[in-house]
Amino acid sequence: MSKETARLYHVYDPMCAWCWGYKPTWLKLESALKDKLEIVYLVGGxxxxxxxxMPLEMRKQIASYWNKIESLLGTQFNHDFWTSNTPRRSTYPACRAMLCARSQGAEKEMLTAVQQAYYLQARNPSDVSTLIELAREIGLDVEQFEKELGSPEIEQALMQELSFARSIGGNSFPSLFVVKGESIVELPINYQDGDVTLNQIDQVLAKI
Structure with missing residues (x-):
């Protein structure tokens, strides 16, 4: 058995409705795993x-996903988003915001802020102005955040992260992968029972 540290990669997109639906289960899972292996967040893009x-048909389609997640998982959504904003199919700005917040040690806080703004407060995280407001609300250094958000360095970091996520199989969100040495094991997402995933991770760790 390799002495190399095992990592759990959590591939997510801050504007992915299924990631929002998975959040309560993920937070419990993350808490149970924090002493077992290294947990690494990867933005999915x-x-x-x-x-x-966004074309009307796409708006209807995504709104229908919200309804489906609501009925399946009991997740809360503010459907006013669709009438109080001009939605765009654009999540890269929010992904960059995650990297900027990460550089200040606040990726998880920024993720929660973006998700709550989007799904509960009907604000649009595709807008840079919204992302800057959220950075201010969670107490980030806004000047640094704003400077980094449009920087070539963050753009390069985003492209590298997306490339790495795809290289391990992270093509849908949320995705979970246990990686140790050359071994990469994808875990099925159980949206309602984190214990199932916990048991699967224990089994994977015993084998690699």
Missing amino acids: LAPDSDIP
Whole structure:
């Protein structure tokens, strides 16, 4: 058995509704695992930058996902988002915000802020102005955050992270992978029972 540290990669997108639905289960799982292995967050990059308003059919489709997640998991959504904003299929800005917050040690706080803004407060995290407001609200150094958000360094870091996420199989969100040495094991997402995933991780760790 390798002495190399095992890592659990959590591939997510801050504007992925299924990630929002999974959040309560994930937080319990993360708490149970924090002493067992290293947990690494990776942004997934669901949708590239776009200034084009989302077509009506796409709006209806994504709104239907919200309804489905609501009925399956009891997740709360504020459906006013669709009438109080001009939605765009653009999650890269929010992904960059995660990297900027990470550099200040606050990725998880920023993720929660973006998710709550989007799904509960009907604010649009595709807008840079919203992301800057959220950085201020959670107490980040806003000047540093704003400077990094549009920087070539963060853009490069984003492209590298997306590339790495894809290289281990992170093509849908949320995704979980246990990685140790050359071994990469994808775990099925159980949205309602973190104990199932916990048992699967124990089994994987015993084998690699």
